[in-house]
Structures are given as C-alpha cells and as structure tokens.
Amino acid sequence: MSSQRPYHHGDLRRALVAEALEVIASEGPNAVSLRALARRAGVSHAAPAHHFGDRAGLLTVIAVDGYRRLADELDRATDLRDLGGRYVAFALAHPAHFQVMFRPELLDGDDAELAAARAATRERLARGVAAREAHEPEVGTLAAWSLAHGLATLLLTGNLPTLEGLDPREVFHAVSHHPLLRLAPGEGTDAPG
Amino acid sequence: MSSQRPYHHGDLRRALVAEALEVIASEGPNAVSLRALARRAGVSHAAPAHHFGDRAGLLTVIAVDGYRRLADELDRATDLRDLGGRYVAFALAHPAHFQVMFRPELLDGDDAELAAARAATRERLARGVAAREAHEPEVGTLAAWSLAHGLATLLLTGNLPTLEGLDPREVFHAVSHHPLLRLAPGEGTDAPG
DNA sequence: GCGCAGTCTTGTCACTGTCAAGATTCGGGC
C-alpha cells in the first residue's frame, strides 16, 4: 500500500522466533500460526517456510535454544538444591521455551542439534546430582529431576494458583526443606548444625 | 458396507470419546480432529458438535473422566509411597486422559464439572499425604505431588527411554527409596517415632 | 557488470473448526 517495505525483511528469522515466543508464552504452542506470524512481521504467508521448513522446524529451533539456555543456567548451580531452584526458575522465566522443549510431538525428532542440546542439558543435570550423591546417582538424578520438573510443570499449567506470584526459586527451596525430602546440601537429616 | 446406516448412530457420544482417546494416546491431543472422528464413526462432519459443542468440549469431557478415574485410583492407596506409585501408574495406563487433564488451554475453563472433579482429585492427594505427614501438610502435598507428577510427565514425554518397558509403579518405588528422599512409609531414617 | 544463491511473493490445494438451517427419528402424552 503506502509504505512499500523493502523486499527483504532483513532479520525475519529472528523476528519470527521472537513473535512465536510471545504467542507461546501467552496462549501455548497450539496457538502458533505461521501465517499469523508472517502477517505480524509484514511478510507474505509463505515466507516463514523458507527459514524453518515447517511448523515443527520453527518450534525445534526454539526448543534447541531453550535447552542451551537451561544448560547454561544449570552450570551456575552451587549445590543440589540450587540446581532444582534454577530449573524451576528457568521454566517460569522462559515458559515458551520450557513448554516446547517437553512436547516431542511438536518437534522434528530427527534434528541433530536438538538431540545434542538435549543430551548436553541432561548431562548437566546428572553431573549436578552426582556431585552430592554418590549412591545410585542415576536414580538420584531421576528423583531430583522429577521433583523439579513436576513442580515447574504444575506451576506453569496453573495448577497452583495459590503460589502464583511467589519467587519460584523460593517455592522450590520451601519444598526441598520439607521433612519428606532430604535435598539439603551437606546437612544431615536431623543435625543441621 | 452398502447397508445404509440408520439415521441415528445410537451411541455416538461414547464412540467419539473412545476414538479420541486412541488418537490422543498415539499422537497427542493436537492430532484430534472432530471431522476425522466423525468420519471414522460414519457420521457427518458436524455431528460431534451436537454432543460436545466444540473441540474444547470434547476434551473437557475426557479430562473430567480422567480426574474421576484418578480420584478412584488414589482412594485405594495404602500409604504415601503407594499413592505416588498409583499416580504414576495411572498416567501411563491412561496417557490420553492424563495429557488432557494438565493442558488447561485445551479445555473449557468455565466447566463446573471439570472444576469439581479436579478439586475432588486434589483433595484425595492432600488427604493421602496428610495421613502420614503432620508437619506442614500443604508443603508436603506439593512435594509428593511434584515428585509423582514430574516422573509421570518425564516418562510420558519419552524423556526416559531407558525405563520404557518397566512397571511405572516399581520405578516410582525405586525413586522413593533413594537416600535423597524420605517417602518410606512408617520407617524413619533415624528417628521413626 | 554478471551471475548465482539466498530471500521473499503469489497462487493453489486439502484440511480444519464453527455456525446456520433443515431433515429425520425417538419418546411421551393422549
């Protein structure tokens, strides 16, 4: 019409990913429409296909990005409890990434980068647990991962409205202090001092 | 084949739910198409709308059914560890129900039956935990729920391929026996009484 | 200044959910 945009967008790939993240965070991955993203970016309806192939391609790019960010975050953990806290905090700080990462049916399962990023993140988790727990580290990893992942998922899906505004890290810390668990780093079960 | 079906299907509602469960279990809730379900049931493309209103209506019916079945299952638990085991086992025995139950964006959030069924199930969880843990039962419920829910979710999303064929209940028991946790019923680690 | 590869457009197809309006059949009251 009036303002004739240049033929080339310039940074379409990045723009599409950014818009997709907004949509996913507010309405979930199902609400992502390649055509709607294209409209918002001011390009034709088929432009996204060039960068991502198809819908799964776009979501896979987001998932890979998420796994890498999470791995970086977990690298900063000081102990087992901090590891869990960072995991839960990541999920709530990057809800779009987190949701997509754990919905394999939305992703391109054959993507090599995805497999690599996923494995790297997992290795961070296992290392973080093994540092504290020498006994059956694999089962320990599973236990810690399940706890953090479950809490993150329940918070993200709105199943814990009471805890809505709280700092997710503090919520995890509170949970990990409960007598049912023994995640306290370095302290015995009954003799904290 | 050439037999002209009667105008009324007879049990269309039930048939559609059954087909939807199959589709969800094998390809996820996104793969559910009202038109495809109608085709498989041998009715016109708009027939499902009469019974469920829209797509969210169908999935909400499934979620309500799932919450009720889960509540029944949790009622049978003998102790806290058994409660978690049953939760995880339910998720893997009824993957379609479980997936839909925890995807609020797919459901009709205003549905009264859904709210009631969800509350009833939650009450079962809280009761099961409180029976064993008197100290901060709400935090304890959150801890136990997170652990079971996280393990169930990770198993369902194919994130634990190593454990694929195993009995989910035994997997939970193994996790709950790890020194990181204290879910053992009645046996304190150091001071049971 | 040329050509090529990367970027984007236009056009089309089959499929989807949803709505409106009508056809068919069931069940209860008489």
Add this chain to the structure above:
DNA sequence: GCCCGAATCTTGACAGTGACAAGACTGCGC
C-alpha cells in the same frame, strides 16, 4: 393409534490453516 416436541444428525457455507510449486526480486562475490 397418533401427534408433537425434543433430541439427533445432515447439508452447506465461511474463514482460517500448513504445505507445496513456481516465479520474482536482491545482495554479494567475482
């Protein structure tokens, strides 16, 4: 036996979607 309302299902239409094919434009290296 009959009739009428209500429940069930059909037909038709509309806008939106992902995907594909073929072509237009443009920047960059040479």
